[in-house]
Amino acid sequence: MKHYGYEDLAVLVSERGHYSLKKAADVLGIGRDSLIPIKTDNNNRVVVSEMKAKLDELKAKNIKPFAIIGVAGTTETGTIDPLSELADLAHAYGCHFHVDAAWGGATLMSKKYRHLLNGIERADSVTIDAHKQLYVPMGAGMVIFKNPELMTSIEHHAEYILRKGSKDLGSHTLEGSRSGMAMLLYASLNIISRQGYEMLINNSIEKAQYFAGLIEAHPEFELVTHPELCLLTYRYVPARTQQALTLATADERETLLAALDDLTQFIQKRQRESGKSFVSRTRITPERWDRRLTTVFRVVLANPLTTENILQEVLAEQVEIAKQSFISSPQIRTLTNRILTRHNIA
Amino acid sequence: MKHYGYEDLAVLVSERGHYSLKKAADVLGIGRDSLIPIKTDNNNRVVVSEMKAKLDELKAKNIKPFAIIGVAGTTETGTIDPLSELADLAHAYGCHFHVDAAWGGATLMSKKYRHLLNGIERADSVTIDAHKQLYVPMGAGMVIFKNPELMTSIEHHAEYILRKGSKDLGSHTLEGSRSGMAMLLYASLNIISRQGYEMLINNSIEKAQYFAGLIEAHPEFELVTHPELCLLTYRYVPARTQQALTLATADERETLLAALDDLTQFIQKRQRESGKSFVSRTRITPERWDRRLTTVFRVVLANPLTTENILQEVLAEQVEIAKQSFISSPQIRTLTNRILTRHNIA
Numbered sequence: 001m002k003h004y005g006y007e008d009l010a011v012l013v014s015e016r017g018h019y020s021l022k023k024a025a026d027v028l029g030i031g032r033d034s035l036i037p038i039k040t041d042n043n044n045r046v047v048v049s050e051m052k053a054k055l056d057e058l059k060a061k062n063i064k065p066f067a068i069i070g071v072a073g074t075t076e077t078g079t080i081d082p083l084s085e086l087a088d089l090a091h092a093y094g095c096h097f098h099v100d101a102a103w104g105g106a107t108l109m110s111k112k113y114r115h116l117l118n119g120i121e122r123a124d125s126v127t128i129d130a131h132k133q134l135y136v137p138m139g140a141g142m143v144i145f146k147n148p149e150l151m152t153s154i155e156h157h158a159e160y161i162l163r164k165g166s167k168d169l170g171s172h173t174l175e176g177s178r179s180g181m182a183m184l185l186y187a188s189l190n191i192i193s194r195q196g197y198e199m200l201i202n203n204s205i206e207k208a209q210y211f212a213g214l215i216e217a218h219p220e221f222e223l224v225t226h227p228e229l230c231l232l233t234y235r236y237v238p239a240r241t242q243q244a245l246t247l248a249t250a251d252e253r254e255t256l257l258a259a260l261d262d263l264t265q266f267i268q269k270r271q272r273e274s275g276k277s278f279v280s281r282t283r284i285t286p287e288r289w290d291r292r293l294t295t296v297f298r299v300v301l302a303n304p305l306t307t308e309n310i311l312q313e314v315l316a317e318q319v320e321i322a323k324q325s326f327i328s329s330p331q332i333r334t335l336t337n338r339i340l341t342r343h344n345i346a
Numbered sequence: 347m348k349h350y351g352y353e354d355l356a357v358l359v360s361e362r363g364h365y366s367l368k369k370a371a372d373v374l375g376i377g378r379d380s381l382i383p384i385k386t387d388n389n390n391r392v393v394v395s396e397m398k399a400k401l402d403e404l405k406a407k408n409i410k411p412f413a414i415i416g417v418a419g420t421t422e423t424g425t426i427d428p429l430s431e432l433a434d435l436a437h438a439y440g441c442h443f444h445v446d447a448a449w450g451g452a453t454l455m456s457k458k459y460r461h462l463l464n465g466i467e468r469a470d471s472v473t474i475d476a477h478k479q480l481y482v483p484m485g486a487g488m489v490i491f492k493n494p495e496l497m498t499s500i501e502h503h504a505e506y507i508l509r510k511g512s513k514d515l516g517s518h519t520l521e522g523s524r525s526g527m528a529m530l531l532y533a534s535l536n537i538i539s540r541q542g543y544e545m546l547i548n549n550s551i552e553k554a555q556y557f558a559g560l561i562e563a564h565p566e567f568e569l570v571t572h573p574e575l576c577l578l579t580y581r582y583v584p585a586r587t588q589q590a591l592t593l594a595t596a597d598e599r600e601t602l603l604a605a606l607d608d609l610t611q612f613i614q615k616r617q618r619e620s621g622k623s624f625v626s627r628t629r630i631t632p633e634r635w636d637r638r639l640t641t642v643f644r645v646v647l648a649n650p651l652t653t654e655n656i657l658q659e660v661l662a663e664q665v666e667i668a669k670q671s672f673i674s675s676p677q678i679r680t681l682t683n684r685i686l687t688r689h690n691i692a
Contacts, residue, residue: 019504020522026500027520029375076505131523139485139524158365159422159629174373174520176366177477178485283505 006064010034012054013069014046014081018100021069042287044079044225046071048089055093067096072117073104076282076298078231080104083119099123102141104229106133109197113205116228130185133201133302135192140181200304204230207301211311220319224286224296233284233296235264236318241332244339256335261295263328267321268297277314352410356380358400359415360392360427364446367415388633390425390571394435401439413442418463419450422628422644424577426450429465445469448487450575452479455543459551462574476531479547479648481538486527546650550576553647557657566665570632570642579630579642581610582664587678590685602681607641609674613667614643623660
């Protein structure tokens with residue numbers, strides 16, 4: 001860095017960026033701290049003005065931001081950053097523009113929804129995982145470069161394999177020997193085809209919209225993030241507790257929210273163990289709860305066999321499991337009652 | 347490095363070290379030039395005295411050699427470094443001792459031949475590829491640490507997965523999502539079992555010894571490296587040309603050797619294309635040919651269905667293919683004749 005007259009290097013990405021980016025920063029030797037997280041808005045999209053401000057701040061410190069990463073489908077909430085605006089920014093500041101479309105990339109197969117990824121065509125490189133919405137088994141990640149020559153900077157050769165001119169993937173990837181996963185992708189693209197993927201993707205997105213509606217209509221649930229793709233997050237909050245939260249003191253609210261985190265974790269673990277259905281969980285910082293780290297259910301609606309009926313049952317099961325909690329549920333109930341009683345609500 | 351009072355870092359390994367080590371050096375940020383290749387003897391084993399001399403030289407330059415790598419089965423010749431002596435050296439110089447037993451590691455399953463890897467038990471870390479002699483499909487590499495705590499230095503976590511305490515591999519590897527390959531290894535270890543592997547390994551080693559004998563006994567072939575495991579290298583050299591090489595001037599010898607390189611490449615490609623059998627090829631620097639970079643056939647005898655008869659046919663086919671060469675074969679013949687005629691040999 002010093003050699004080129006810079007104090008340091010940096011990569012900018014939304015605070016919802018995937019954890020693997022930290023691995024990449026470690027591998028590049030710039031360290032995790034040089035992967036700079038930029039604030040997201042209440043829709044979990046990166047705030048472009050914040051990114052611009054950070055770019056100016058880095059410039060003032062003589063730190064080179066060599067790449068900007070746009071996220072097209074965050075892992076936790078399935079949100080898509082404003083890619084066109086990020087492309088403008090990357091162009092203006094002379095940064096490599098990478099789009100992490102590991103999750104959302106397959107949406108390009110849908111004529112109906114591909115517009116969600118507008119701006120991705122301006123990326124210098126794009127990640128798409130075939131093992132997500134392209135329905136190929138685990139371990140089929142891809143990186144696509146606008147200029148394939150960029151890869152030569154990390155090329156390796158060997159005498160017994162990867163000879164110059166050889167097409168082995170091992171010459172420009174970390175892995176050497178590997179299984180012929182590309183065959184599965186090739187087969188899927190030919191068998192499922194563009195139309196098939198369009199159907200799968202549209203179906204997933206619309207099922208997520210249906211599930212979001214179900215959650216919003218249910219008095220005992222709170223939709224935490226609306227689905228843009230087929231991901232959403234939510235949690236179970238008893239109706240009376242929702243009311244109590246609006247009337248609670250700061251201390252009471254914190255106690256209630258902490259107990260709700262415990263309850264969400266309890267329900268998620270118990271539901272997974274019961275073996276009938278599985279939702280994952282994560283922790284995010286919703287605007288609504290003052291960016292407090294909040295445990296939520298995370299649902300990915302990728303299985304075409306998931307019916308609306310199954311989704312209704314998932315919620316019903318969660319309500320039942322909540323009743324089995326002998327620690328957080330009673331704690332929530334007692335505090336809820338105390339707050340509502342104070343406000344003369346039965 | 348400077349922070350710790352060193353000018354630079356280095357890793358030492360035999361010049362036969364696998365090309366992936368260069369990738370590792372790149373990833374570590376020390377650069378390929380800091381992966382220091384140490385000379386091998388005429389059996390392709392690292393020369394321990396050379397490594398010691400290099401360690402002293404680095405010390406004098408205030409460069410920290412933080413790791414010594416012993417190779418237990420070089421990729422090209424299947425040779426095993428003197429691991430005990432390297433362990434002594436690593437201990438004396440305070441280096442991490444890694445053994446790359448990607449190839450040879452499975453030999454530990456054989457009571458008869460495991461002694462070849464003596465000293466491996468003193469390694470701080472060992473690589474073994476299950477997709478080689480453990481007969482699991484491609485992409486099943488392993489690293490085993492004497493002290494598993496060492497891995498925590500590269501640990502990563504994420505909220506939706508890899509939570510603290512989680513056993514996901516993704517927390518300390520570069521890859522995240524991947525297929526459940528470990529299941530195949532687990533199954534193979536249980537189904538093939540120690541006894542089965544012993545049979546497979548012994549069989550491979552002994553078949554390589556048989557093939558080496560066949561090559562040595564054949565007047566038109568030259569065994570380039572003797573098998574220690576199930577790998578060997580050799581090439582086709584007409585009997586008269588073998589004689590001519592001993593009588594040639596330096597220039598003639600160089601011309602003959604270059605033409606033989608072309609011929610080896612021709613035979614290897616044609617044999618692969620004909621589809622009946624496959625031997626790979628590589629380039630090594632045999633002591634016998636003044637460490638000149640020489641193209642050779644590389645044979646890995648891992649398939650238990652390969653019979654002695656098949657091995658005889660491989661050689662017979664190569665003799666036939668050599669006759670089809672209309673560039674290097676005539677060139678070799680003409681020059682051979684000229685040299686032998688000059689020495690009055692018919």
